[in-house]
Amino acid sequence: MNKNIEIVQGNEACVRGALAAGCRFFAGYPITPATEIAELMALMLPDHDGAFVQMEDELGSINAVVGAAWGGMKACTATTGPGFSLMQEGIGYAAMTETPCVIINVQRGGPATGQPTMSSQQDVMQAKYGSHGDYEIIALCPSSVQEGFELTVKAFNLAERFRVPVVVLSDEIVGHTREKLRIPESVEVTPRTAPMAPPQEYQMYKVGPDGLLDGMPQVGQGYNILVESQAHGEDGNRKGNDIVTCARVIEHLCAKITDHAQELTDIVTLDCEDAEVLVVAYGSVVRSAKHAVRLAREQGIKAGLVQLRILWPFPDEALSRLAASASKVVVPEMNIGKISREVQRVLGGQVKVVSLPALGGELHTPQKIISELGS
Amino acid sequence: MNRIEIDNDFCKGCHLCIAVCPQEVLEISKVRSGKGYLVPRVARVDDCTGCLQCEMTCPDLSITVIHDKGKKEADHA
Amino acid sequence: MHPLAEKMLRKSALPSIYCPGCGHGTVLNSFLRAVEKLGIYENMALVGGIGCSGWTPVFINTDTIHSLHGRAIAMATGLKLAQPKRKVVVFSGDGDCVAIGGNHFIHAARRNIDLTVVMLNNNIYGMTGGQVAPTTPYQARTQTSPRGNPEQPFDACELARAAGATYIARWTTAQPAQMAKAMREAIEHKGFSFVETVVQCPTQAGRYMYGTSSAVKLYEMLKDNSVKASKAGELTPEELTGKIVVGRLLQKTDRPEFTEGVYGLSDAKGA
Numbered sequence: 001m002n003k004n005i006e007i008v009q010g011n012e013a014c015v016r017g018a019l020a021a022g023c024r025f026f027a028g029y030p031i032t033p034a035t036e037i038a039e040l041m042a043l044m045l046p047d048h049d050g051a052f053v054q055m056e057d058e059l060g061s062i063n064a065v066v067g068a069a070w071g072g073m074k075a076c077t078a079t080t081g082p083g084f085s086l087m088q089e090g091i092g093y094a095a096m097t098e099t100p101c102v103i104i105n106v107q108r109g110g111p112a113t114g115q116p117t118m119s120s121q122q123d124v125m126q127a128k129y130g131s132h133g134d135y136e137i138i139a140l141c142p143s144s145v146q147e148g149f150e151l152t153v154k155a156f157n158l159a160e161r162f163r164v165p166v167v168v169l170s171d172e173i174v175g176h177t178r179e180k181l182r183i184p185e186s187v188e189v190t191p192r193t194a195p196m197a198p199p200q201e202y203q204m205y206k207v208g209p210d211g212l213l214d215g216m217p218q219v220g221q222g223y224n225i226l227v228e229s230q231a232h233g234e235d236g237n238r239k240g241n242d243i244v245t246c247a248r249v250i251e252h253l254c255a256k257i258t259d260h261a262q263e264l265t266d267i268v269t270l271d272c273e274d275a276e277v278l279v280v281a282y283g284s285v286v287r288s289a290k291h292a293v294r295l296a297r298e299q300g301i302k303a304g305l306v307q308l309r310i311l312w313p314f315p316d317e318a319l320s321r322l323a324a325s326a327s328k329v330v331v332p333e334m335n336i337g338k339i340s341r342e343v344q345r346v347l348g349g350q351v352k353v354v355s356l357p358a359l360g361g362e363l364h365t366p367q368k369i370i371s372e373l374g375s
Numbered sequence: 376m377n378r379i380e381i382d383n384d385f386c387k388g389c390h391l392c393i394a395v396c397p398q399e400v401l402e403i404s405k406v407r408s409g410k411g412y413l414v415p416r417v418a419r420v421d422d423c424t425g426c427l428q429c430e431m432t433c434p435d436l437s438i439t440v441i442h443d444k445g446k447k448e449a450d451h452a
Numbered sequence: 453m454h455p456l457a458e459k460m461l462r463k464s465a466l467p468s469i470y471c472p473g474c475g476h477g478t479v480l481n482s483f484l485r486a487v488e489k490l491g492i493y494e495n496m497a498l499v500g501g502i503g504c505s506g507w508t509p510v511f512i513n514t515d516t517i518h519s520l521h522g523r524a525i526a527m528a529t530g531l532k533l534a535q536p537k538r539k540v541v542v543f544s545g546d547g548d549c550v551a552i553g554g555n556h557f558i559h560a561a562r563r564n565i566d567l568t569v570v571m572l573n574n575n576i577y578g579m580t581g582g583q584v585a586p587t588t589p590y591q592a593r594t595q596t597s598p599r600g601n602p603e604q605p606f607d608a609c610e611l612a613r614a615a616g617a618t619y620i621a622r623w624t625t626a627q628p629a630q631m632a633k634a635m636r637e638a639i640e641h642k643g644f645s646f647v648e649t650v651v652q653c654p655t656q657a658g659r660y661m662y663g664t665s666s667a668v669k670l671y672e673m674l675k676d677n678s679v680k681a682s683k684a685g686e687l688t689p690e691e692l693t694g695k696i697v698v699g700r701l702l703q704k705t706d707r708p709e710f711t712e713g714v715y716g717l718s719d720a721k722g723a
Binding site: 382384385387388389390391393394395412427428430431432433434435436437438439 | 467477
């Protein structure tokens with residue numbers, strides 16, 4: 001038996017991925033269905049010289065994560081809908097101050113307390129737009145335990161590269177499914193790098209030619225950093241009344257993600273080459289969608305699957321290309337049809353886009369998807 | 376004799392230094408600073424005991440008391 | 453500029469945003485003295501909340517996080533856990549610390565995490581223009597209690613004590629030397645230390661609550677109303693009304709410190 005293969009829950013896979021990626025700090029608050037992540041972090045972090053703290057609420061959790069990040073640690077938290085709402089303030093802070101951190105949202109049904117033990121994908125827009133103001137984040141959607149591991153590693157790496165909060169949009173189904181996890185011998189880890197500029201020349205928020213900041217300083221390295229969430233100039237001091245500077249800050253926060261959209265495209269396809277009908281899916285719905293496409297092929301329907309592993313930034317170009325010869329695109333998702341509108345925006349006029357929502361907590365059956373593919 | 380330096384660039388003219396001085400060493404100046412504040416001025420430096428009340432109270436860290444040479448150095452901390 | 457200011461202030465952030473005669477500046481002044489005496493300028497990190505008070509550490513040229521309203525202590529908790537050997541000091545206003553940030557405040561005290569929280573208490577929301585705060589006296593008039601404050605104020609030191617803080621002191625701007633000494637003691641203390649600094653706010657609290665915008669008059673009120681903790685026991689509750697009990701109110705070492713507990717866990721594998 002291969003000792004690198006284990007049967008674990010999706011939530012555990014996220015923890016394993018986080019630790020493999022170098023996460024050494026976790027702050028969280030118990031909430032179903034994300035609690036196992038906190039439990040396992042509490043158990044495992046001490047053996048990695050890391051720190052776990054159960055905070056008084058999710059406001060405290062996300063802010064402790066931000067503090068730890070500036071203290072030099074790769075840090076994350078995990079929650080679900082209600083906690084994710086409370087964290088939006090801190091996520092906005094992390095976006096504005098360009099603090100690398102990871103937020104795992106094991107989605108459950110909402111709004112409000114909603115369906116604590118049932119799955120959903122209702123937070124996809126909140127992940128992108130949840131905090132006030134204009135900014136961009138990155139969000140990844142695992143559909144399996146294996147992807148829970150891989151995409152959490154990727155989330156940490158992207159957080160470092162782009163100095164941005166990254167959301168792992170898991171869901172209750174992925175989080176609580178137990179299945180095979182193959183842990184690789186080694187994973188590619190983006191290290192935290194100090195700025196190239198020496199302290200006396202260092203400018204906190206000076207944007208480089210690649211649209212990104214110069215490394216990530218930490219407290220105690222002599223940079224005398226000023227982490228400022230008011231609209232700031234390059235030196236970090238607030239410039240709240242300077243229209244040009246403030247506009248530049250917002251443009252930078254958005255452009256550093258959207259200008260790297262190609263690098264931030266992560267799509268897995270199945271049978272797309274000659275597909276006439278496409279399923280566009282993400283997260284746990286991919287599991288049904290895969291099966292539906294295979295069954296449809298057996299029935300002679302030329303179906304294909306486009307799985308979005310990175311949901312934000314939305315892969316406009318890649319999706320457009322993949323759907324070039326399709327006549328119909330079906331978007332099954334466990335919400336009222338949120339991403340179908342994004343697909344409509346990208347493909348509207350080109351192909352017929354059909355939204356296939358599933359509400360109440362039950363995953364689409366493959367048959368439900370096939371019935372839409374064949375019609 | 377102690378020396379009292381007042382930095383008019385940072386003084387905002389609140390006059391707390393004048394109020395806290397037990398020896399009435401300071402008084403309101405008749406001229407305004409470049410920023411328009413009526414800054415204090417050292418009127419009776421001979422009376423300064425070097426107690427640092429003015430220096431420690433100043434919200435803008437604009438006052439420095441330099442103790443007389445030969446006497447103990449002012450402990451600004 | 454004072455030599456300590458020359459050495460430690462962030463020149464690009466000056467002049468300070470404080471109004472003339474604002475007590476926050478005196479707290480900054482005291483803090484620089486405490487830092488100099490302790491020799492920790494190279495080994496500290498500061499976190500500020502939001503409001504006039506939260507700007508205090510922004511003016512200091514060190515590693516500073518200017519956090520969100522109420523969240524300074526939560527951010528400091530993460531920072532302290534990431535760098536347990538560093539002296540982490542939080543500057544928070546009365547609204548920041550015990551209203552919007554009250555939950556983080558009491559839980560940090562409960563954990564006895566080795567942070568120093570300096571609360572700058574001006575009894576009002578200053579930056580937003582003089583609204584009622586959780587420390588505003590009963591029946592006082594502010595912009596959001598125009599007919600008198602119907603609420604009772606918090607005693608933040610008692611709140612800290614009940615929550616589990618292990619060092620507590622309170623001084624006003626009329627006792628700057630004692631304030632600096634309390635900051636030194638608080639920073640040196642292992643565990644959650646809390647220094648309440650009662651400050652005059654000429655622009656808002658002065659105008660609306662105390663009938664004067666004179667910093668000098670407000671300073672004298674603070675001085676006259678200060679009662680040493682050692683004497684407060686002799687006074688009746690009536691006599692203590694409107695008084696400010698100053699001094700070191702608590703120092704104890706019988707509660708374990710949090711970060712040591714967290715990092716001690718790796719030695720207790722499987723336990």
